[in-house]
Amino acid sequence: MAEARADTLQSVELADGVEIQLRVAGPAARSMAFTIDLLLRVAIYIVVWIAALFLLVKAIGMELTTGLMLLFMFFMEWFYNVIFEAGPRGATPGQRTMKLRVMSATGGPVTLAQAVLRNFLRVVDFMPGLYLTGILCMLFTKRFQRLGDLVANTVVTYVDPPPVRTAHSELRAERRAPPQVLTREEQAALLQFMERAPQWADERRLELSSLTEPLTGAPGAEGLRRLCGMGLWLQEPEEKNGKPPPLKGAPPLPA
Numbered sequence: 001m002a003e004a005r006a007d008t009l010q011s012v013e014l015a016d017g018v019e020i021q022l023r024v025a026g027p028a029a030r031s032m033a034f035t036i037d038l039l040l041r042v043a044i045y046i047v048v049w050i051a052a053l054f055l056l057v058k059a060i061g062m063e064l065t066t067g068l069m070l071l072f073m074f075f076m077e078w079f080y081n082v083i084f085e086a087g088p089r090g091a092t093p094g095q096r097t098m099k100l101r102v103m104s105a106t107g108g109p110v111t112l113a114q115a116v117l118r119n120f121l122r123v124v125d126f127m128p129g130l131y132l133t134g135i136l137c138m139l140f141t142k143r144f145q146r147l148g149d150l151v152a153n154t155v156v157t158y159v160d161p162p163p164v165r166t167a168h169s170e171l172r173a174e175r176r177a178p179p180q181v182l183t184r185e186e187q188a189a190l191l192q193f194m195e196r197a198p199q200w201a202d203e204r205r206l207e208l209s210s211l212t213e214p215l216t217g218a219p220g221a222e223g224l225r226r227l228c229g230m231g232l233w234l235q236e237p238e239e240k241n242g243k244p245p246p247l248k249g250a251p252p253l254p255a
Contacts, residue, residue: 036094
């Protein structure tokens with residue numbers, strides 16, 4: 001079971017180089033969320049129909065009441081998911097119950113246009129019945145995306161925090177004083193790098209550290225390792241050099 005859950009992890013690199021992991025939801029969890037939303041809509045229809053029979057029939061007649069109810073049901077079927085998924089939580093009540101949410105495949109929140117597109121194509125996913133097209137599409141895509149998701153570039157993920165990245169071993173870096181005096185701006189930039197680097201992909205860390213090669217005197221992973229050592233020296237300059245402890249807030253370095 002643990003391996004099956006791990007297989008749903010998908011890494012996404014954001015525009016600023018930050019790498020996040022999304023645990024995409026499979027057909028089973030999404031089917032449960034759909035069923036909950038369906039039952040909720042049915043309950044709403046029953047309550048509204050009963051209220052309409054008591055409040056509207058005598059006032060406007062049965063035919064007009066029926067027409068208004070059909071219009072209400074049409075709106076609910078087409079825009080129920082859109083309203084909730086385009087909202088701040090990105091999830092319908094059923095999806096929230098199953099701890100799911102809809103996101104852009106790029107890692108950001110779903111937009112109104114994406115929510116409209118993925119839900120208006122739901123009728124295609126339903127064909128030829130029982131969401132057969134959508135289920136087959138989910139089974140044959142890496143991120144369990146139905147046709148509407150593929151066109152709208154969205155994914156359905158779990159909302160629980162993703163596990164800590166363990167793709168790279170935590171290496172040790174020796175504290176080292178910079179070979180030259182750094183300005184306040186340079187010190188602040190280095191400390192900010194140390195703070196944000198754990199969130200970045202290896203390629204992004206190496207790309208940024210390569211800009212400091214005149215300071216570190218080494219390219220690639222060794223330059224990154226030296227840069228982190230200088231950052232650690234700035235964070236804890238008063239400690240004596242000895243057996244270096246694991247970095248506090250330093251990024252995992254590529255081997």
